[in-house]
Amino acid sequence: MLPSSIALHQIGPVLETLSAVGIFVFAASGALAAARLGQTLVTFAFFALVTGVGGGTLRDLLIGAPVFWVHDPVPAVTCMIAALLVWFTPRRLWSDRALDWLDAVGLAAFAVFGAAKAMSYGIPPFVAAMMGIVTACVGGILRDLLAHEPSILLRPELYVTAAAFASGLFVLLHWWGMDVPVAGVIAALLGFLLRAIAIRRGLGLPVYRDE
Template sequence: MSLPLTLPPLAPQIGPVLETLSIVGTALFAASGALAAARLHQTLVTFAFFALVTGVGGGTLRDLLIGAPVFWVADPLPAIACVAAALLVWMTPRHWWSDRALDWLDAVGLAAFAVFGAAKALSFGIHPFVAGIMGVVTGCMGGIIRDLLAGEPSILLRPEIYVTAAALASGLFVTLAALGVPVPVASVIAALAGFALRAVAIAKGLALPGYRRG
């Protein structure tokens, strides 16, 4: 027996605020991918490739799962934003980017993408619970692909708060939408909450406890 959809009339249409979150998330994730390539002293081609797969990786998987046209194939703007971010990082001096710049860019992109991913899933009639999961997939998958390409331990294998921040952003957005909060307001509140949690985790080194047997 399937669970009933509780948000059919509230499923948000993708408006200016959500579109802004999407392009901001794409560009910032792309920049974090380019920074990962910079750490490895790679070529401009590698910069662009890292930026593209990081910027669109999560959204691509989301669209394939919910049966939507892949967003950057239907609209070239996200891919252009990724290449532009790669060029920006390539052309600026290395000392402009602190060692924590990747983490902070990733934190903003994570929160923005998690909210947009949940909203887009809702707009395609996906059950709210699953829509929240789609937000997490959208927010986290690009970073996971980036880390794998860079040969770094995946964020999933580190105890720091990351997926939890994406879950907070997407889950809070779905909840606020269900309560009737206007979509633009719910989007901003949820994105700020997800970013705040990730920011505190970065600044304070917060992490979830690991499994202990016995």
């Protein structure tokens, strides 16, 4: 019988690492957005926290799980460390596309972990893939909203599609019987690759035209 769910113990160190990476790089992207606005350290920390845990918070609320960072201080501490790192790093060391690349790493990692956690709570595979997208995208949306920047969702290159690809591929690979850690690494790497190509080449889907 093909697996349709994941036991909590199967999340394991590989997917937990993906989650930690996602939190750190998303938090750093939030702090970097605050740096571009010339904000205070407190604002850096707030941007980092909202960006780092925003998607996971909504996911946990939707799947009926305890909100992860409320019961475990490590994610919040990770966000603060990311904020401090950006605060004490000279602005000239951050390229103009640094936020995009940090976001790309977080997007792929969170998409896979979000889908895996949803499946561990008995969420059906298709909906679990949607939870991966929520986990990956909501933090960036909140960051852009706070920074009064055009939402990353409205940029021409692939974004949600890359998250959907990573989470959907993970669910599919697991459904085919692949071990959870292996499926997670493959899906995250390929999801990041798709987003990276989109950033470098401006790859996007056709837009609606009212003709």
